[in-house]
Amino acid sequence: MSVTDFKKEVHDTKVLDWAKDIINNSPSDRLVVDEVLNSVRRNEIWRGNECLNLLAPEAPTSPLVRELLSSEVGTRAAEGHIGKLERWFAGTQYIDEIEALCMELLKKAFGVNYADHRLVASMIGNMTVYNTLTKPGDNIMSLSQPFGGHSSNRYDGPAGVRGVNIYDIPMDSKELTVNMDEFEKVAREVKPKLVSLGASMTLFPLPVKEISNIVSEWGGKVFFDGAHQLGLIGAGLFQDPLKEGADVMTGSAGKTFSGPQSGIILWDDPELTESITETIFPTLAATHQVNRVAALAVAAAEFIAFGEAYMKQIVANAKALAKALNDRGVPVLGDHKGFTETHQVIADVSDFGGGYPVANLLAEANIIVNKNLIPKDRPEDWDEPSGIRIGTTEVTRLGMKESEMEDIAEYITGVIKGTSSTTHIKNKILDMRRNYNKLHYCFE
Ligand SMILES: *Cc1c(COP(=O)(O)O)cnc(C)c1O
DSSP states (O other): OOOOOOSOOSSOHHHHHHHHHHHHHOSOHHHHHHHHHHHHHHHIIIIIIIOEEOOTTOOOOOHHHHHHTTOGGGGOOOOBSSSGGGBSSSOOHHHHHHHHHHHHHHHHHHTOSEEEEEESSHHHHHHHHHHHHOOTTOEEEEOOGGGTOOGGGSTTSHHHHHTOEEEEOOEETTTTEEOHHHHHHHHHHHOOSEEEEOOSSOOSOOOHHHHHHHHGGGTOEEEEEOTTTHHHHHTTSSOOTTTTTOSEEEEETTTTTOSSSSEEEEEOOGGGHHHHHHIIIIIIOSSOOHHHHHHHHHHHHHHHHHHHHHHHHHHHHHHHHHHHHHHTTOOBTTGGGTSOSSSEEEEEOGGGTOHHHHHHHHHHTTEEOEEEOOTTSOGGGTTSOSEEEEEOHHHHHTTOOHHHHHHHHHHHHHHHHTSSOHHHHHHHHHHHHHHOOSOOSSOO
């Protein structure tokens, strides 16, 4: 039987046609399996060993975490809460142990009263927050995309699905933080039930306390979406949103926290415990991948042991890389504030053709970054933004320090200014990766 022709697709049909060709022309099902394995292997060799991966949302997981992701427990069903009576299925006593260890390790790593480990993505955590703290028709405030706002807190994500009205948090494009005078004006007018802070483009802490003080006058809550900064927050290096007045925080386990890709939700207020826990199950998670939970438990233990040193070096490397790029004539945002307090460096590459061509050119040289909207862009410039976003998590875990950031800045500048060929820089990166292929900040 052949795969049917496409009627209408959102995905790129050229790539789907490539796959269809292979499936329809393969002499056996076994050979199709080989094609899947080949793609996995090609990616592992290229992205795993030959590239400088500078994507801000990525982190390499430790060998132990990776091993656990294929463990037997990942085939088991364990819907429900921890404990024999709380489960739908029998036979879960060891799964209860794994999940309890994970939950308690997360509480310890972040110094919080409550944590949940069952979110297969941080998006699900954000849906949990909107379901718990808002009702359809409520007003909320969140960050627009040119200031790093994420779709999950906008109309096209969980916030939109919940049916809330979204007002932009007014930002100061120079200081890259909230414009508090303007915020107060808008907030007093629309009286948001929830203010969603935290962003995908994140350089500096946000005024959680000041915002919480204002919206608490009418019982408004503050949510910090710490997807990117989760590890930095856990290590005490960024800001501590829950201690500063946020009611709930979510985060991606696979970004700076460097665990298996999935989500974490944290809170301190016992009053929120039932509604959050019962939104996660039975509303948003059922079979929640216990192999992933085991991997998350180990990632949390590694974070407790090595997180502070690891996260400190991530930020030191980001500052060094930002300065080195800026010194070489690639304008980096946040110049007057020390460039960054996170793992991210945001460069304005509009003089070099813009974010999309620059990111693709860098990829030809095995340097992987992403195109990014920056404050001077409009939200609809999404396809052709002015900036690129660079993250230092992976290169840090590979053992690189400030002096390697100088080399990386030299390579990036060579490519985007066209003073070096992509082939020349690609060979430099291949050499560099031969010396940096072992993961640090984890148990042997
Ligand atoms: C990445 C990101 C998310 C989504 O996280 P996933 O774990 O990929 O679901 C949500 N919010 C922000 C701000 C993000 O950057």
